[in-house]
Amino acid sequence: MGGRLGFIAQRLVKAVFVILGIIVLNFLLIRLAPGDPALVLAGEAGAADPKFLDDLRREFGLDQPVWRQLLIYMQGILSFDLGFSYRQKQPILDLILARLPQTILLTGTALAFAIVAGVSLGAMAARHVGTWWDSAITTLALLVYAMPQFWLGLMLVLLFSVQLGWLPTFGSNTINSGFTGLDHALDVGRHLILPSLTLGLFFMAVYARLTRASMLEVADLDFVRTGRAKGLAEGRIQRSYILRNALLPVVTYAGLQAGYLVGGSILIETVFAWPGIGRLAFEAVLVRDYNLLLGIFIIASVLVIAFNLLTDLIYTIVDPRIELGA
Amino acid sequence: MRDFLRRFARNKGALIGAAVLALVVALALLAPFLFPEDPWDIAGPPFRRPGEMGFLLGTDTLGRDVAAGIAHGARVTLLLSLVSTAVALSIGVVLGAIAGYHGGWVDDLVMRFTEFFQTIPNFILLVVLVAIFTPSITSIVVAIGIVSWPPLARIVRGEFLTLRSREFVQAAEVLGQGSARIIFGEILPNALSPVIVSASLMVATAVLLESALSFLGLGDPNLMSWGYMIGASRTVIRQAWWISCFPGIAIALTVLALNLVGEGLSDALNPRLARKRGA
Numbered sequence: 001m002g003g004r005l006g007f008i009a010q011r012l013v014k015a016v017f018v019i020l021g022i023i024v025l026n027f028l029l030i031r032l033a034p035g036d037p038a039l040v041l042a043g044e045a046g047a048a049d050p051k052f053l054d055d056l057r058r059e060f061g062l063d064q065p066v067w068r069q070l071l072i073y074m075q076g077i078l079s080f081d082l083g084f085s086y087r088q089k090q091p092i093l094d095l096i097l098a099r100l101p102q103t104i105l106l107t108g109t110a111l112a113f114a115i116v117a118g119v120s121l122g123a124m125a126a127r128h129v130g131t132w133w134d135s136a137i138t139t140l141a142l143l144v145y146a147m148p149q150f151w152l153g154l155m156l157v158l159l160f161s162v163q164l165g166w167l168p169t170f171g172s173n174t175i176n177s178g179f180t181g182l183d184h185a186l187d188v189g190r191h192l193i194l195p196s197l198t199l200g201l202f203f204m205a206v207y208a209r210l211t212r213a214s215m216l217e218v219a220d221l222d223f224v225r226t227g228r229a230k231g232l233a234e235g236r237i238q239r240s241y242i243l244r245n246a247l248l249p250v251v252t253y254a255g256l257q258a259g260y261l262v263g264g265s266i267l268i269e270t271v272f273a274w275p276g277i278g279r280l281a282f283e284a285v286l287v288r289d290y291n292l293l294l295g296i297f298i299i300a301s302v303l304v305i306a307f308n309l310l311t312d313l314i315y316t317i318v319d320p321r322i323e324l325g326a
Numbered sequence: 327m328r329d330f331l332r333r334f335a336r337n338k339g340a341l342i343g344a345a346v347l348a349l350v351v352a353l354a355l356l357a358p359f360l361f362p363e364d365p366w367d368i369a370g371p372p373f374r375r376p377g378e379m380g381f382l383l384g385t386d387t388l389g390r391d392v393a394a395g396i397a398h399g400a401r402v403t404l405l406l407s408l409v410s411t412a413v414a415l416s417i418g419v420v421l422g423a424i425a426g427y428h429g430g431w432v433d434d435l436v437m438r439f440t441e442f443f444q445t446i447p448n449f450i451l452l453v454v455l456v457a458i459f460t461p462s463i464t465s466i467v468v469a470i471g472i473v474s475w476p477p478l479a480r481i482v483r484g485e486f487l488t489l490r491s492r493e494f495v496q497a498a499e500v501l502g503q504g505s506a507r508i509i510f511g512e513i514l515p516n517a518l519s520p521v522i523v524s525a526s527l528m529v530a531t532a533v534l535l536e537s538a539l540s541f542l543g544l545g546d547p548n549l550m551s552w553g554y555m556i557g558a559s560r561t562v563i564r565q566a567w568w569i570s571c572f573p574g575i576a577i578a579l580t581v582l583a584l585n586l587v588g589e590g591l592s593d594a595l596n597p598r599l600a601r602k603r604g605a
Contacts, residue, residue, distance in 0.1 A: 021442050033458045040458065146582035148534055150541050151556055151574030154563055158571075162564055256444065263449025267538055271560065281450065282542060285457050297454050301446045308445065 004316055011312050015305045020074075022301045026294050027073045031066070033290075038062055043289040046086030082295035087287050092295040096277055100299070102172055103276030106269070107261050109196040111254070114203035119250060121204070122211025123243055129216060137208060144205040149264055153198035153271040160194060167194055170273035195272040199264050203257060210253055214246035221245075248315075255311030258304045333594040340590020346583035350576075354400035361394035365550040376568050384568045386559055392569055396576050399552040403580070406467055406551075407532035413471025414532075415525055418478030423509045425479070426486025437483070440476045448473040452535060456544045463546050470535050478524055485517035519595040526591055530584035537577050552577050 033040045038056045039047045046052045057063065061072045076083070082092040125137040144152075161169040168174070172191050179187045218224065219242050227237045262278075269278035277296050284292040334340055353360075367390065374385040376392075383392040425436035455469035489495060490513065498512045537553030539545055545554050552573040559569035 018442055018445055022446060025446075029454065029458055034460070142582065142585065143578070146530070146585060147578045148537050148541070148553070148556075148574060148581075150538060151570065151577065154556070154560055154570055155574065158563060158567055259445065259447035260449065263447045263452075266449060266453060267541065270542065281453065285453060285542060285544065288457070290458055293454055293457060297447075297450050300450050304445060304447050 007316065008309075008313065011309055015309060018305055019302060022298060023074050023077050024070070026077075026298065027070050029294070030290075031069075041083065041291045043085070043087055043287065043291060049086065052086055077298065082298065083291045085289055085292045087289045088292070092292050095280065095292065096295055096299050099275060099277045099280050100303075102274060103262070103265055103269070103278060104303075106192065106196055106199065106274055106276055107265055109192055110200035111203065111261060113196060113200040114207055115250070115254065117200070118204040118207025119211045119243075119247070122208040123215060123238070125208065125212045126215035126219070126242075126246075127238055129212075134212075138212070141205040141208045144201050145209075147202075149198060149202055150267040150271050152201065153194070153268055156194050156198055157271075167191075169194075172275055191274075195268050195274050198271070199261070199268045202264070203261065206253070206257065207250055210250055211243075211246060214249050215242050218242050218246045251311055251315055255308050255315075258307040258311075262300045262304055330594050334590050337590040337593055339586045340593070343583040343586025343590065346579055347587060350400055350580050350583065351404065353397050354404050357394075357397035357401055361391065361397050363391075363394065365390065365394045365398040376572075383572050384566070386555070386569045387562055387566070392555070392572055395550050395555050396552065396573055398550045399555065399573065400576065400580075402546075402549045402551045403533055403536055403553075403577070406463065406470075406536050407529050410467040410470035410474070410532045410536070411525055411528045413468060414474040414478060414528060415521070417471060418475035419482050419514070419521065421475070422479035422482025423486055423514065426483035427490055427505065427509050427513065429487070429490075433483070436479070440479050443473070444476045449535070449538070452539065453542065453544065456539055461539075461544045461546055463549070466536065466539060466544075466546060470532050473535070474528055474531060478521070478528070481520050481524055482517060485520060486513055489513050489516055523588055523592040523595060526584060526588035530581045530588065533577060533581050533584065 030037050030040050037060070038053050041056050041060065042049075042053055046056075059072075060076075061069050064072075080093060082096070084090070085092050085095060088095055121137050121141070125134045128134050157169050160167045168191050173179070173184065173187050174191075224237060224241050227241050232241075265274075265276060265278035266281050267278070268274065269276045270282045273279065277300065281293060281296045284290075284296065368388055370381060370385050370391070372385055372387055374381050376382065376384040378384065381391055381393065383396065386392055386395070421436050421440065425433040425440075452469050452473045455472065456465050459465040459469070486509075495508060495512055498508050503512070536545075536551070537556075540551045540553030541557040543554075543557060545551050555573040556570045559566065563570055
């Protein structure tokens, strides 16, 4: 048990360093951007207000040596102060926190769908390797893997909303519907289907390919042959022998993909007008609110790091053999 | 070389991919002859359906020719993706080579740096970079390079770790060659095949990243690109599906072709691995 705690402590220390690295990177970006750093921090709207610019210069110590500026910047962020959005007239952290639950709902649903569908399809392809099923699944994965997510989203809207009229096109709930309780949840659920499907399909393709390859590799190992020699049922061999062991790379990969998932939410939330931090990032780009954009970058990174820690934990549960110190 | 071509040609997917890719490259090269007018120019009335009035793929919200946009967009997308892959290649190969060749604390340092770039959400970093440094060909190409190099650095490092203890490297060291010469002259040529494979897959990713940027309005404002066409017409998708549908097909086909070619290269360069995979 001490090994597991040590492992987690080690990961936590690493996470802290990554967060510090991101703060330094942000600081460098503000400094390296063309023009006055105060203008970058103020964004297009704030740059017109000389008093706001003066306040920013004082707050970030822009008349002091660079290393002091870095310290001031770090102190600010580590005390959860991401600055103020002049455009939206609100502290940046409040803006992001108000939108964050929507992004977590969207990416979480997409990830769950991607893992369940991807692993099932991959397992099916591996079990029937070389057959018509295998080719169909492999081809589907290749096609989905090549499509730009934002375009796939638009095409799904065209099919399911415009042509068939089954699902809503945009937003996270029906405006002025007055739904409460279960009705509200069902309404949000209907709005959630297309965006999470679009975001999840790409990762489904990734997991399907990974599960298939990994299962084929495990299927050649000795303990599988032993299981067959003992006369175990094929279904049991596939599930408890092959799939369980083949899932390890899938878990590892899910952790690594978290960043792509959150990044993809910028595109998907823009297509579906889903009110999360991805849509907020797009709005920040439109009005050149750089400080808000950098704030979203920091929070999204923290989200990804937290998710990585979680997959590390799951990893220690799925595979108790792991030498945790290594 | 002949063996390699034979193995590549045996892979049906790779052949189809190579053919589609050749078509896209031909379209890009011939764009100025097929559609001599500027793709930004208004060519006819807006919202013409595909086939109407001689517009094969229809016209957009302002009356620009969608087919001309796709042909000229092919040039932009291919060129930007190739150059940004070259940027990623130079960063990834140099860092991976240094880490794998020197080992020890240098390796640790470079790998921590690589992991850092792999952890942070790279598409958001890409958007931040291009937005802050204002969208232009240079900022787009450099930014895509900056977010794409880490996997390559890992691969090159791995190759260098195994190759560095081989006899031919030891011989070069005994002969007193400098480390730059050993890295680039002796080891790198022997580590090229995985680099080629991942470079071809990276071009595919770069096409997707470039399209996504211009979809968000972060493309170079002077260049017609597939992502821009989709982004500019997404609000009229109810009235005019064709304006956003065709550029998306172009992106998907190009990416699919590059992925198929990449897999074909991988199988042809590592025949043993391919047989094991049952391909």
